[in-house]
Amino acid sequence: MLEIEQLTKNYRDFSLGPVNLSVEAGCALGLVGANGSGKTTLFRSLMGTVRTDDGKVIVAGNEATPDKGGWKEHIGYVGDYAPFFDSWTGEKNLMNLGRFYRNWSMDTAHELASRLRLDLGKRVRQYSTGNRTKLAIVSALSRKATLLILDEPSNGLDPVARDSFMDILHEQLESGEIALLYATHHISEIEVLADRLVFLSDGTVVRDVIKEDLIEAWRRFTFRKEVLPENIPNVVSQRSEHPYHELTSDNGKITESFLHEQRVEQLESSIVSIEKIAVEILKSSAKEMNHA
Amino acid sequence: MLNSLIRTEFDANKLLVLIWLVLNCVFFLLLGSNEEPIYIYMGISIVNFWIMITVCALIAGHEKRVRLYAELPVTTRQSFVAGWVFVLMWMAMQILAWMLYGAIFDEEFDARRAGQVLNFGLGSITFIVVISIGIDLGAFKPRYWQWIYVLVMAALLAVAILNDFSVGLLASENGIHFYPLTILNNLRLEIQLSLVVIGVLLIANYLIFRNSDSYLH
Secondary structure (H helix, E strand, O other): OEEEEEEEEEOOOOEEEEEEEEEOOOOEEEEEEOOOOOHHHHHHHHHOOEOOOEEEEEEOOEEOOOOOOHHHHHEEEEOOOOOOOOOOEHHHHHHHHHOOOOOOOHHHHHHHHHHOOOOOOOEHHHOOHHHHHHHHHHHHHHOOOOEEEEEOOOOOOOHHHHHHHHHHHHHHHHOOOOEEEEEOOOHHHHHHHOOEEEEEEOOEEEEEEEHHHHHHHOEEEEEEOOOOOOOOOOEEEEEEEOOEEEEEEOOHHHHHHHHHHOOOEEEEEEEOOHHHHHHHHHHHHHHHHHHO | OHHHHHHHHHHHOHHHHHHHHHHHHHHHHHHHOOOOHHHHHHHHHHHHHHHHHHHHHHHHOHHHHHHHHHHOOOOHHHHHHHHHHHHHHHHHHHHHHHHHHHHHHOOOOOHHHHHHHHHHHHHHHHHHHHHHHHHHHOOOOOOHHHHHHHHHHHHHHHHHHHOOOOOOOOOEOOEOOOOHHHHHOOHHHHHHHHHHHHHHHHHHHHHHHHOOOEOOO
């Protein structure tokens, strides 16, 4: 559905890429990164709102170039800014957008607006930030796109709307025909939605992993030992309160085996949350970048 | 897609066109009560000035539409053409309106005066394209091109003023003068040259827009 090859974008003080990514239909990819890591630049590069310096983007078999517009018909995009005409009502904005998409459905638009509790009869200038986001979501989903690119889509949404939005996204993904690219700082959303995680740090993809593999591999250990053994493998963070210790490992099997060898007492292991994993990966990436 | 874009442009700017229509009607009515030709030119200047201000605002506010168009399944060229089709059609309507005023209220209105009105309108369009290029250069890499452009334009303007070229908005008592091309003293040639200049500037504007580093200024 989406192929990104060697995508590069250089600014004076920041460079993105080269990024290589491939997203198949049915895949929900969560893009995780700190502020300024390049998520929005990547999305803008995909949408063609910024000119890339190098690389190729292919959407549903069509190369993305400014000289062709057809490839955007396959994309539903919610960006950091919702470009609607303020003096028009939500309904009129959607009707206007409908002229540009062959698969556009106003029935779907009305249904989604109703589920998100969005009044389409109001002028956009009367909308709150959250309602503008809702309109952007309705617009992105009413065109029946096969690739959804969502950049912080739940920002400004109230908890009920966010819940409805998550339900809607789940339904969209159930068909298996849609690919999703989702960036947010709310890791809990990615935890629920994504089946693959890409970590972006300082413009570079530092990890591209299947979510289940991460959950399977990472473990938190607590144990009792008078002296903490040295050189414990795969430890990404540790905390000690003598004589108890807590470790987080990115390869639980190896770490556990080592701890057994060291004859630690009261060894217990537990699953690590995706949020914690994400934080640790981003922290270690930032450290590596600083060292480099 | 181009048709849909142009329709969107017209829909989005209905209010501006409406204000333009009202201003022109007021101007039309005021004109009927004054016999002095100078009022015609003053009125033309006021309406023209207002149009240029709003068009500049339109171009400056283009970012929002550009953001929207960037998401739509349209090409960069279609998005550029749609914006200019609207502005050019609007300016063409204004030029026609001026000719209509001239024909009704100016007893000395003849083919030459009509040509001057056309030339005046073309000068206004040139001015708008020049501003549009300046704005689009802001998104061009490297950024200093915009400053070079502003300095070159300011220098050209200074040279024109120092050499007593007619670059103002208002006409002299001998007729409507606008734009340095009036020095040629050949109206037909001036109009032809104006059209060529506008064409070249629009192509330059398109190339700058097409090769912008970012469509978000």
